[in-house]
Amino acid sequence: MPFVHCAGPPVSVRSIAMTITLTGLTKRYGSTVAVHDISLQIAPGKVTGFLGPNGSGKSTTMRMILGLDHPTSGTALINGRRYADIRHPLRTVGALLDAKAVHPGRTARNHLRAMAASNGIPERRVSEALETVGLTTAAGKRAGTLSLGMSQRLGIAEALLGDPEVLIFDEPVNGLDPDGVRWVRQLMRSLAAEGRTVFVSSHLMSEMQLTADHLVVIGKGRVIRDAPIQQVIAGSAATEIRVRSPQAEALRGHLAAASITVRQTAPDELAVAGARIEQIGDIAYAAGVRLHELSRQDASLEEAYLELTANDVEYGAVR
Known part of the structure; x- marks a missing residue:
């Protein structure tokens, strides 16, 4: 199946629907509990937004899903399997956690070629991915010379490279201009409309309100709210x-x-x-x-979010 281009309706519905299931997921660093007993399901066919203050455990949770951090207890499974047990992971799960985690001396094209080779992905996907994210003309540039916005696009291309059923994005619009932010929004919604599982974190409440169908809000490592976005907003005192x-x-x-x-x-x-x-x-x-x-x-998502997390902000300025 070709990559999604954001203009127009989605090309098809995915034949395999995959769910991310977290059960009792806990991560401790010494005496610090970064993630505490999180249990939830991230379903296909919708954009699930992942919200929480700095230090709330969002990135740690995503890293445990991708096998980059090992849980102290509990499990993080993708359609019943650990990420480490997936033979060709990029063909099942695409992720963007750190756009700058690329060898600075490699060109954008060669970086994607290496990723494709390591996962048995046809090389034609490299050109398709570059075209999808708008980096065809920058394919020969070394990763270390790319701007933050271009690095974000390259990271998204890497996530899309294997045409995966599951996509995980941590702050995907960081460094993008307004047109790029709108493009990411349309991309996320198109991917979900195809039946893929899309799990995305962001601090931009106005953008998340336009993008997400469902929200998971955490604070100090615990789930505060897990509900459709309209329910979260409707429950605000500002409504x-x-x-x-x-x-x-x-x-x-x-x-x-x-x-x-x-x-x-x-x-x-x-x-x-x-x-x-x-x-x-x-x-x-x-x-x-x-x-x-x-x-x-209706309240804004920002108003609802600030109410939910008022007692869970670890790093807050004095007012």
């Missing part, structure tokens, strides 16, 4: 119902009497938290209050 009415003051009293949290944001406007639209509409109808607007105002 409110906006109400506009020429009788806003009267409606405010009726809502408060029903023990509903409400604040007046303008003479004809209220912000209501912890209530359903239907509930507010019924109260207004019973009170004979006219409504000009009744709409849900």
Whole structure:
């Protein structure tokens, strides 16, 4: 199957769906617990975002999935197998953890050729991968001379090289310009639409909100939230119902009497938290209050994330 080009719909649905399964995954460094008893499944056919503050254990978790770090206890399996037991791993799992982890003297093309040879991947895939990430004209440049953004693209090409079912990316948009960020977003969604398993970490909340279908949020090595992105956002205290009415003051009293949290944001406007639209509409109808607007105002992912991780930030500035 050729690589995905981001314009247009995905070319097909994958015939093999692979799941990443973490069971009781724990990693200790001396007295420090970097990852604590994580159990979750990363399913195919969707983009799963992996969020957490610095030092929360995201990179360590990804490294254990890829066999770069050994768990103190628990397992990290890809379709029931450890990464180390996969004969040609690049044909099953593609990963980008460190874009600069390339021999600086090798050209981009020769780097990919060496990776292809080591995993029994046809050499034609090298040219396809370079074309997919937009590095065809830079294929002869030495890796040590590439900018951070170009290095990121080369790392993504390496991840795509074996046409794998599972893709793992740690901060893939780091160093990319706005056009490159949009390209990565479209690529991630296209790969997931083909039925692949896409697991990606990022600190860019606005971009993750546009990219991810499902979120895993961790803090201090523990899972805080594992849910579809809309559930995470809907659970934020910053999600409110906006109400506009020429009788806003009267409606405010009726809502408060029903023990509903409400604040007046303008003479004809209220912000209501912890209530359903239907509930507010019924109260207004019973009170004979006219409504000009009744709409849900979702929180941003950033607001929801900061609420979830407020007690789990290890390195925070004094405010």
